[in-house]
Every structure is written in C-alpha cells, then in structure tokens.
Amino acid sequence: MHDDMPNHTSFAWRDKKWFVDTPENKQFPAAINLPEPFNRQESGLKHAISLTGEDGMFGASSGGKANADALYLLPYLNKGITVKDMHEVRNISHDDNGYQVNVRDIQNKRDYSIAAPKVVLAAGTMNTVKILCDSQDNKTLNLMPGLGKGFGTNGDCMATWKPSGGQYNSSLGTPVHGKLVVDGQADEVTILSAGIETPPMPAWLPNMLKNKVQDTGGNFQLVAMAPDDANGVVKFENGRLKLDYSIKENPVFEKVFSALDKITTQTGGKVKFDRKTAMTAHPLGGARIADSDREGVVDGKGEVYNNPGLFITDGSVLPRATGAPPTLSIAAWSSYVASKIIEKIDPQLINKPENKMITAIVTYKPDPSKTMEDVNNAFKNSIPLFSSVRGLKKKIYCFDEEAFQGTSVYLWESKEAAEACYGSTTFQEAFKKSFGAVPEITFIPALQIVEND
Numbered sequence: 001m002h003d004d005m006p007n008h009t010s011f012a013w014r015d016k017k018w019f020v021d022t023p024e025n026k027q028f029p030a031a032i033n034l035p036e037p038f039n040r041q042e043s044g045l046k047h048a049i050s051l052t053g054e055d056g057m058f059g060a061s062s063g064g065k066a067n068a069d070a071l072y073l074l075p076y077l078n079k080g081i082t083v084k085d086m087h088e089v090r091n092i093s094h095d096d097n098g099y100q101v102n103v104r105d106i107q108n109k110r111d112y113s114i115a116a117p118k119v120v121l122a123a124g125t126m127n128t129v130k131i132l133c134d135s136q137d138n139k140t141l142n143l144m145p146g147l148g149k150g151f152g153t154n155g156d157c158m159a160t161w162k163p164s165g166g167q168y169n170s171s172l173g174t175p176v177h178g179k180l181v182v183d184g185q186a187d188e189v190t191i192l193s194a195g196i197e198t199p200p201m202p203a204w205l206p207n208m209l210k211n212k213v214q215d216t217g218g219n220f221q222l223v224a225m226a227p228d229d230a231n232g233v234v235k236f237e238n239g240r241l242k243l244d245y246s247i248k249e250n251p252v253f254e255k256v257f258s259a260l261d262k263i264t265t266q267t268g269g270k271v272k273f274d275r276k277t278a279m280t281a282h283p284l285g286g287a288r289i290a291d292s293d294r295e296g297v298v299d300g301k302g303e304v305y306n307n308p309g310l311f312i313t314d315g316s317v318l319p320r321a322t323g324a325p326p327t328l329s330i331a332a333w334s335s336y337v338a339s340k341i342i343e344k345i346d347p348q349l350i351n352k353p354e355n356k357m358i359t360a361i362v363t364y365k366p367d368p369s370k371t372m373e374d375v376n377n378a379f380k381n382s383i384p385l386f387s388s389v390r391g392l393k394k395k396i397y398c399f400d401e402e403a404f405q406g407t408s409v410y411l412w413e414s415k416e417a418a419e420a421c422y423g424s425t426t427f428q429e430a431f432k433k434s435f436g437a438v439p440e441i442t443f444i445p446a447l448q449i450v451e452n453d
C-alpha cells in the first residue's frame, strides 16, 4: 500500500542507501481507516484523498480529508449531543450539586455558566493546566498540590532537511511520510519525516520572494522525539504561562541531536535544528496520573484528586513521555476513562466485552513448482509481518508434507480484524507470491481457550 504513496519513507529513499530499511510493519500507520460504525457520508468525508495532486498537509479542498471533529462528533450530533462552538471555558467551580463550567461565548461576547454533575476536561495539556490553575487560584476548585508537575516536551526536536542531489517535492503524499532510521540511531529516538507544503501566495508578492517560499517545498520537515524525563513544571500565574523546563536537564536530547547529525553526515543534506531551545508539538503532563495528590492531579480512573466528579482525558495526564506521536495513547486513555465513568453510573450500561474471538482455518495447496524449502522460507519470512498485525492473537503454521498441503490456524480478536487482514491486497499478493495458490478460509467462533505456561 505504501508503494503508492509519494515520499513514503519505506520506499522513497531505497535507492540511496541513506537509511536503515524500515519495512511497512515497522512504520506507524500512515492513515487510519474510518472507525465503525461511521461511514464516509456521515463523517463528511467525500472521497479518497489524492496523494499526488493538490491535496496535502494543509488539507484537501476536494473534501478528501476529514478532521477528528467531523469524524467523531458529527455522527453524535444526530443522536442528540450539543456542541457549543466558539465557547471558551474560563474556569470551573465546584458546588454542592457538582460543577459550574464558566464559559465565554466568544461570538456573542457573553459570559455564562453551565451546570453539570460531572465534568470531563479535555482542553489539551496547556489549556487544561491553565483552566485548573485559574480555578485553583480563584479557590473555585479544591487544592491540587501536584498541579503543574511532570511536564515534558516528549523530547521533540523540529528540524529541516534538504536532501542532496535531486529536486524533491515534499508536499506530496500523506502529511507524515513515515519513520527514518539512520545507522546507529538510539532505540529511544523516533524520527518522522513530514512534508512542507508551499502555502498559497498572493499575486502581488514579488517573484523573488515567491521563489524563495516555493523553494521550501524541496525541504523535508523532520520531527525527532524521544522519551524525556518529564521533569518540567508548568504553571499559570494570573493567566500568564510560567514554564520551567530545560534541554540540559534531559540527557535524552543528546541522543536526539546525534541521530539528526547522522542524517547530515549520511546523506550530505544539511539537517538544521536548534540545540538550545525546547520546542514541542507534543506538550505532555502537568496534570498527570499519580498515586497521590502530591505527585499528580488525577487518579488511575482519571478523576481529579479532591474534586470528585471532575475528570481529565487529554495529554496533560500522561505520566511519562511516549517518545512517539501521542494521539492514540491519549485516545486510549480517554476511552478508558469514559468506560470507568459509565461503569460507575450504571454497570449495566457498559457493554461487557462479549466473546467475539474467532478462529480462522486457512487451507491451501502450494503450486507444485514450490519446494518444501520454499514453504519453510515463506513461513519464516512471514513471522515478523504477522507479529504486528492488528487483532491477531495467535497463528500456528501446519503443513502436511505427504499431501503437500498447508493449514494455518489463526486466533483473532474479532472477525472484522481477520477479514481486514485476509481482504488486504498485501496479504493476498504475499500469499500468491509465496505459495502460488489462493487460500480457502473458514471461520469458527472461539468460545473458550486453555493456555498453559
């Protein structure tokens, strides 16, 4: 699939030998399929994104990209939720009935309060900490002694790289092109390559300036990350940010800088970055999960210490840096907190995970031109690929040499996961190439499993 994506790092630089080969299964997913039960129409996504045309990192005028608001909120608008757009939460007050969320309606320049028995705060790391600091300073929330601790930048370092010896257009493809790995790079360091899109420019701009801006399309943005010590402190005093965080006190940056320097020496294209100023697209912590209110702000279920009924579901709770793009970790936490809130309100409302596991029996007769060695090699080569397939719990390779017939038994988390794998062109093409055959697949629900050590 990634072969179709311009600039995708698993193949874009393969002729250059600059980077360690990073196959598709070691990459982050470049795109996420629309989650069930949302469909394209409901989500506002009109059609597939063009990876070679004008669609790029700033969006797609064709409607080929949708943002998370459209994907996740739109379907629920039809089910009765209310979204108050252009409203800014200023602070939160606790009273006998629960909470008052004090908001500013920006469009109509009006301040008012919304009462709620429970509140879930998800304003992002900086804004959640700001709202909590304001509320604590105004004594509208009970004291949170651990507020502000554990802030980190995820070890981020933004760099630009102009590859030598060619004209490249980095804006093509998905916004993030995938991971780049240089020889000797520390395991903790993740470097992503991203596109730089030339913004639309007004006609009156002198050509010299236009050319200068357009030239940036040949640069690639590199975003390096690594788990820092999350040892910073973030505070807001009278609404003003006070940040105590230093690159020097986070030794992991040496590894980040060294990896970026290696790209310069390896590729001959200068990687430019600032070694002194911390800069992040992934601020994390400040209202972290901890065992006590001294060390953090929320407990293991996301509820704010000393302020029952107030929950946090954004990056501010992460107790450690992910050292990688953090969105899915934040989403997983949010989903967990939501399930805990629902469970507390009414355990019956939680859909107990029904046993959806499925066994798939895959049988095939390899083409007679294949030898037993071919079969064994195909098995060996496929192990790393299957190790990272989503939803696959177990796979057993069986082969009857006498009948020259193969049977593989898979245990999947769900039939959807199994079908996504078997239906993919990657699976079908790899199978055909390995065995010269088309498999027969039978599904049987897995009801009970015994596992011995």
Ligand SMILES: Cc1cc2nc3c(=O)[nH]c(=O)nc-3n(C[C@H](O)[C@H](O)[C@H](O)COP(=O)(O)OP(=O)(O)OC[C@H]3O[C@@H](n4cnc5c(N)ncnc54)[C@H](O)[C@@H]3O)c2cc1C
Binding pocket: 087, 088, 089, 090, 122, 123, 124, 125, 127, 128, 131, 176, 281, 282, 283, 313, 314, 315, 316, 324, 325, 326, 327, 328, 330
């Ligand atoms: C340019 C860029 C690229 C990135 N690329 C990636 C990537 O490829 N992969 C990845 O995993 N991560 C990426 N990230 C990081 C990712 O966007 C964040 O880590 C993630 O969105 C944080 O989620 P959150 O829920 O904590 O906060 P947010 O996503 O920031 O959500 C907070 C929301 O609260 C709203 N809000 C804030 N204050 C208030 C207020 N006072 N009242 C009302 N509403 C408020 C905001 O408008 C926002 O909608 C990127 C970040 C940037 C800046």
